[in-house]
Amino acid sequence: MVWRRVFRTLTEGPATERAAPIADAATQALVAQLDAAAQVRLGRSLSIRHLDAGSCNGCELEIHALNNIVYDLERFGLRFVASPRHADVLLVTGPLSRNLREALVQTWQATPDPKWVVAMGDCAVDGGVFKGSYAIDGTGTGGIAAGVPVDLKIPGCPPAPAAILIALRTLIEANVGGRDG
Amino acid sequence: MTGPATQIILRGTEEACRPWTRRTLTREDWTALVAALPAQPALALVALWADTAQAHALFMDEASGDILPVSTAIVDGGYPALSPVRPAAAWLERMVRDLWGHTAQGGTDDRPWLDHGRWPHTHPNAIRPGPMGPPPEPPEFLPVTGEDLHQVAVGPIHAGIIEPGHFRFTAQGETVVRLEIRLGYTHKGTLSLMRSKSPRAAARFAARLSGDSTVAHAIAFARATEAALAVEAPARANGLRGVMAEIERIANHLGDVGAICNDASFAFALARFGFHREAMLRAANAAFGHRLMMDAVVPGGVAGDIAPGGAEAILAAIAGVEAELPELTRVYENYSSLTDRVVGTGAISRTLADRFAAGGYVGRAAGRTGDARLHPGYAPYPDLVVVVPSLAEGDVDARVRIRLAEITESIRLLRILLEDLPAGALSVVLPMLSGEGIGCAEGFRGDIWHWLRLDNGQIASVFMRDPSWAQWPLLEAAIEGNIIADFPICNKSFNCSYSGVDL
Numbered sequence: 001m002v003w004r005r006v007f008r009t010l011t012e013g014p015a016t017e018r019a020a021p022i023a024d025a026a027t028q029a030l031v032a033q034l035d036a037a038a039q040v041r042l043g044r045s046l047s048i049r050h051l052d053a054g055s056c057n058g059c060e061l062e063i064h065a066l067n068n069i070v071y072d073l074e075r076f077g078l079r080f081v082a083s084p085r086h087a088d089v090l091l092v093t094g095p096l097s098r099n100l101r102e103a104l105v106q107t108w109q110a111t112p113d114p115k116w117v118v119a120m121g122d123c124a125v126d127g128g129v130f131k132g133s134y135a136i137d138g139t140g141t142g143g144i145a146a147g148v149p150v151d152l153k154i155p156g157c158p159p160a161p162a163a164i165l166i167a168l169r170t171l172i173e174a175n176v177g178g179r180d181g
Numbered sequence: 182m183t184g185p186a187t188q189i190i191l192r193g194t195e196e197a198c199r200p201w202t203r204r205t206l207t208r209e210d211w212t213a214l215v216a217a218l219p220a221q222p223a224l225a226l227v228a229l230w231a232d233t234a235q236a237h238a239l240f241m242d243e244a245s246g247d248i249l250p251v252s253t254a255i256v257d258g259g260y261p262a263l264s265p266v267r268p269a270a271a272w273l274e275r276m277v278r279d280l281w282g283h284t285a286q287g288g289t290d291d292r293p294w295l296d297h298g299r300w301p302h303t304h305p306n307a308i309r310p311g312p313m314g315p316p317p318e319p320p321e322f323l324p325v326t327g328e329d330l331h332q333v334a335v336g337p338i339h340a341g342i343i344e345p346g347h348f349r350f351t352a353q354g355e356t357v358v359r360l361e362i363r364l365g366y367t368h369k370g371t372l373s374l375m376r377s378k379s380p381r382a383a384a385r386f387a388a389r390l391s392g393d394s395t396v397a398h399a400i401a402f403a404r405a406t407e408a409a410l411a412v413e414a415p416a417r418a419n420g421l422r423g424v425m426a427e428i429e430r431i432a433n434h435l436g437d438v439g440a441i442c443n444d445a446s447f448a449f450a451l452a453r454f455g456f457h458r459e460a461m462l463r464a465a466n467a468a469f470g471h472r473l474m475m476d477a478v479v480p481g482g483v484a485g486d487i488a489p490g491g492a493e494a495i496l497a498a499i500a501g502v503e504a505e506l507p508e509l510t511r512v513y514e515n516y517s518s519l520t521d522r523v524v525g526t527g528a529i530s531r532t533l534a535d536r537f538a539a540g541g542y543v544g545r546a547a548g549r550t551g552d553a554r555l556h557p558g559y560a561p562y563p564d565l566v567v568v569v570p571s572l573a574e575g576d577v578d579a580r581v582r583i584r585l586a587e588i589t590e591s592i593r594l595l596r597i598l599l600e601d602l603p604a605g606a607l608s609v610v611l612p613m614l615s616g617e618g619i620g621c622a623e624g625f626r627g628d629i630w631h632w633l634r635l636d637n638g639q640i641a642s643v644f645m646r647d648p649s650w651a652q653w654p655l656l657e658a659a660i661e662g663n664i665i666a667d668f669p670i671c672n673k674s675f676n677c678s679y680s681g682v683d684l
């Protein structure tokens with residue numbers, strides 16, 4: 001039965017969608033933001049470590065979708081890794097829960113430089129609906145920036161997989177773009 | 182013949198609470214209730230919570246079907262504990278103490294639960310929250326005796342794309358002797374944020390208690406509000422709520438079965454089930470404007486009508502699932518390496534499931550048959566014959582099979598709901614009144630119960646009970662005697678919500 005499906009995939013082609021184009025403006029904006037030294041060494045692939053800093057788990061569902069065969073983020077050189085020590089990118093969801101702040105900072109410290117931090121979802125961007133709660137760290141603009149420096153913000157509740165994918169691919173383009181720029 | 186504990190509850194003074202009258206017991210009667218509970222095991226504890234003045238509990242008599250909310254005043258800073266006679270109360274009592282400061286007198290466990298010593302003050306929901314506690318000590322875990330045992334500490338940061346929790350295993354060689362779970366990492370102070378908001382504004386928090394059950398929690402919250410205000414959502418709104426709830430159920434079950442097989446490194450099933458989950462989410466987006474249908478259900482009805490072409494998109498998605506599901510089920514059953522990992526792994530007994538009144542696939546895989554759509558039942562389900570699967574093995578395989586059977590049943594229900602969708606209004610206006618209500622809904626993970634009290638149209642007090650409260654403790658039991666390496670697949674077969682219980 002498995003082979004019948006594999007054979008159909010070979011004949012009908014995979015279920016994976018064509019990649020959407022990357023807006024050049026977005027890339028240039030990000031290039032300006034990124035630290036020039038970091039751009040040179042990372043090449044076209046990025047290892048991502050996910051971290052839930054208090055999420056409602058809605059964002060996690062859409063990160064799982066990135067790994068499904070329709071989005072298949074690995075074809076862009078993006079892959080999730082098990083440990084922050086192997087990561088180039090920390091993909092962080094949720095408002096910064098005080099009960100998880102220490103673990104977030106330790107994870108950030110464990111991630112080798114050069115590294116990027118992506119705040120994914122309205123909660124990670126500025127606390128979202130949970131803004132003002134005693135249970136989250138809302139200093140500054142709120143969100144996870146209250147705990148670690150953030151390089152890229154992806155709004156949405158939750159952001160759709162297509163939007164997350166474009167943002168992460170922009171990170172690659174900006175990284176590679178920097179070297180040719 | 183009403184049981185001894187029920188008789189004591191019925192002695193309480195009646196309080197206006199819809200649709201089930203709440204009764205307040207004197208401290209003596211509450212103590213008598215605790216003493217009578219062992220003699221009436223069928224009286225299941227569904228939830229335990231509090232407000233600044235009282236402790237509340239929700240019981241369901243699984244023999245008669247009676248639903249019995251009961252309360253007692255807080256005296257000397259606490260109330261007689263239920264945990265000695267109802268184990269499911271243990272975590273709930275620790276949550277009540279951390280949030281409201283009320284002590285479960287004579288309780289089995291008084292360690293902190295949500296309060297990790299990081300909040301700016303203690304007892305945040307109390308009338309006068311206390312000053313910040315002492316600097317956090319390393320958490321105290323239950324001792325384990327025996328020779329050459331070793332502890333494995335996992336989390337809150339762990340390998341997968343998953344919510345944060347700490348799992349403290351004590352193992353003898355490879356075999357787990359004890360697992361103790363520590364949660365609270367995603368606590369966001371949701372209940373206190375909802376206070377003094379209008380039901381419509383507070384509904385955004387109910388929809389974000391656990392993102393994977395956003396529709397089911399929104400339905401339970403809406404029904405609690407409508408009960409408190411003695412209004413009914415229009416028929417079309419109830420039909421659309423049923424459509425959304427069944428889409429959410431199918432999408433989650435597809436995701437879970439794929440992920441469980443993936444934890445046994447069977448990538449083929451993850452790919453195919455993930456493909457069909459994506460199709461369901463796209464249909465939900467086409468029909469209701471949001472892949473997870475967040476904020477689509479509101480108190481009083483639904484936020485918007487099903488979009489043109491929405492029904493067709495849903496029917497196409499479920500047709501795709503229906504076409505491939507038999508083949509995928511055969512593949513699941515025929516791969517012996519997979520069968521070896523799921524059969525007999527993480528088994529729980531019927532008696533244990535009954536002691537915690539576990540709902541959803543966790544309860545039904547262990548012989549229970551409860552489903553909130555049947556009992557207490559709510560629109561649009563009474564005129565639909567909902568078939569509830571039940572198995573006895575209580576292991577990972579049984580939890581997978583219950584999900585597979587529920588996918589097929591939800592596809593059938595969805596077709597009926599879409600075909601017979603009533604015409605008419607989408608919502609009713611909510612009067613700015615006071616009142617108290619309880620709402621219930623069957624989420625993909627089990628029965629969800631919300632209670633709220635409105636004061637002139639604003640939330641005075643609220644509690645939201647996710648099914649995971651009754652399922653997490655069973656995971657601790659299910660892993661005993663299994664090897665640590667089987668924990669991921671066991672954990673995924675439960676797929677409990679962290680945010681749902683962290684509040």
Ligand code: SF4
Pocket residue numbers: 054055056057058059093094095120121122123124128156157158159389392
């Ligand atoms: S952004 Fe939305 S989906 Fe993501 S964690 Fe926050 S509330 Fe949940």
